Amino acid sequence: MGYVNLRECLIDLQKHGRLIAIDEPVDPNLEAAAICRRVYAAGGPAIWFRNVQGSAFSMVGNLYGTLDRTQFIFRDSLDFVRKLVALKVDPQSALKRPWRFAGVPLRALTLLPKRVRSGPVLEFKAKKSELPQLICWPRDGGAFVTLPVVYTENPDKPGWRYSNLGMYRVQFSGNEYLDDEVGLHYQIHRGIGVHHSIAIRRQERLAVNIVVGGPPCLPFSAVMPLPEDLPELVFAGALGGRRLRLVRGANGLAMPAEADFVISGTIDPHQTKPEGPFGDHLGYYAQTHNFPFLKVNAIHHRKDAIWPFTTVGRPPQEDTTFGEMIHDITGPVVPTVLPGVKAVHAVDAAGVHPLLLAIGSERYVPYAEARKPQELLTQASAILGQGQMSLAKYLFILAHEDVPGLDIHHIGDYLKALLERFDPSEDLHFHTRTTMDTLDYSGHGFNSGSKLVLAAAGPKRRDLPTEISSNLQLPSGWNEARVVMPGVLAVSGVKSQAERGESDPSLRHFCSKIGPENGLRAFPLVVLCDDAEFTARSLRNFLWVTFTRSNPAADIDGADSETRQKHWSCKLPLVIDARHKPFHSWPLDDDPQVEQKVDSWAAPGRPLHGIY
Secondary structure, three states, X not given: OOOOOHHHHHHHHHHOOOEEEEOOOEOOEOHHHHHHHHHHHOOOOEEEEOOEOOOOOEEEEOOOOOHXXXXXXXXXXXXXXXXXXXXXHOOOHHHHOXXXXXXXXXXXHHHOOEEOOOOHHHOEEOOHHHOOOOEOOOOOOOOEEOOOEEEEEOOOOOOHHHEEEEOOEEEXXXXXXXXXXXXXXXXXXXXXXXXXXXXXXXXXXXXXXXEEOOOOHHHHHHHOOOOOXXXXXXXXXXXXXXXXXXXXXXXXXXXXXXXXXXXXXXEOOOOOEEEOOEEOOOOEEEOOEEEOEEEXXXXXXXXXXXXXXXXXOOOOOOHHHHHHHHHHHHHHHHHHHOOOXXXXXXXXXXXXXXXXXXXXXXXXXXXXXXXXXXXXXXXXXXXXXXXXXXXXXXXXXXXXXXXXXXXXXXXXXXXXXXXXXXXXOOOEEEEEEEEOOOOOOOOOEOOEEEEEEEEEOOOOOOOOOOOOOOOOOXXXXXXXXXXXXXXXEEEEOOOOOOOOOOOOXXXXXXXXXXXXXXXXXXXXXXXXXXXXXXXXXXXXXXHHHHHHOOOHHHHEEEEEEEEEOOEEEEEEEEEEEOOOOOOOOOEOOOOHHHHHHHHHHOOOXXXXXXXX
């Protein structure tokens, strides 16, 4: 059976050598998060800080820092969850192989939450100032809750059956928040937004419970891409291996009886306050914007409560494991939800939402010589209509029939196959003036930007260069070029002066100078950047720079571009302007003094010696 609560999980991880408990004092202001980033990068254990400055409560970080440790945490339930997914994919599988699914119906009873009168979380109350005040990055606007599980119910249909669990950023301090207020940042396309809109219609406050800690299944359930009619509390029962016990909170909402902390309150759906900045998962600071805030009724906590936290930033970080686990569990369902689609991969190194890779089927024309993207475009539209995938800026999709052995997670191989096949005169399909990720500042406005679907089908069209030819001549002002990978050239030298929503004139000037004599046409993709050496140093750098710093409609051009019947096309190379623009947000920065302190934790005789 799964863990009843967080402390039970931590003790078990420590017993198996997967967690280190530290009794030396740690500062929750920058130091704790910086330590966990180092430990995560080294593939190290979970870290339990039992002496947190300014708070009587302990903290745990890097809990889900490796896929192996996360699978260990859920080792008793993962097989059951995979069987449920298999039944979703093929309901007849239970008849074909009944021995495999023996016991599943009886165990399915663990899916249903259970109401109880009391629980450990109701034992004590605290003030907001008594909780750990975690600050992860130097420019963060205050202390944040970074691993919250936010619970709401449908005001029209109260009860857990129409509830939502989500992981939405919570700001504890800073800006204009009073002692009994916390900021609640949630992005578009999230489940809480439905409940918020109903509260507006009903002209009433929306009750919210912010859960911190509790059974380890809760954070994963909050981020699972589930259908709207399937409550995350039900999935939590399956992943946690036991029925989730619920008690009634101070605002009348249910809350997990085994939670470590629950912050209960209500939001006025018409009122907002400034929230942010916050160092976010794209590798930049989310800036200050108005968001709803919670008026706190009470903060409940259990005896010896533990405060779990994570730190996000330029990927990979701990949240990368969440994506890996989600793919492991839900990957087989993709073809049932999206007919014809074989696989979809949100590229973590590119910030997840900016870049999606997909493999689909192109069966409309069976012979390869005449195949072009047709069915793939239908599938691309379906992908962009699915929940969080609708936030993608770039969607690349290939035909399975052309590359049958391609592994979508081998990104270099995928991009090579794409660059060998795409036709820049036919295969570029733009969506302009549409939604994009709230945390992405490359667009023409808040939540606003564009998308590019690049769909390629048919036989290989070209060989990809791996070296710069001797006749390469860069346009005036551009002084450095590096090969990133076969077919991709990074070029730097001119600083961007682009205005929001406009293309930089130097992009068009660059493309106007592309000709057969200067060697640029050999590369199907050219990326304009601030530092060609950095961009070409690794595939990870290339993905991050290219897809977090560009807005397709404004930042893509090419040789001899033209528009016919509203369709934009060009000749090779396709050029992406991935320079940092004046209106972009700031990349995340480390504090040098804090980094020196973090260095000392790994010195001989210190708790993390040999870990990083």
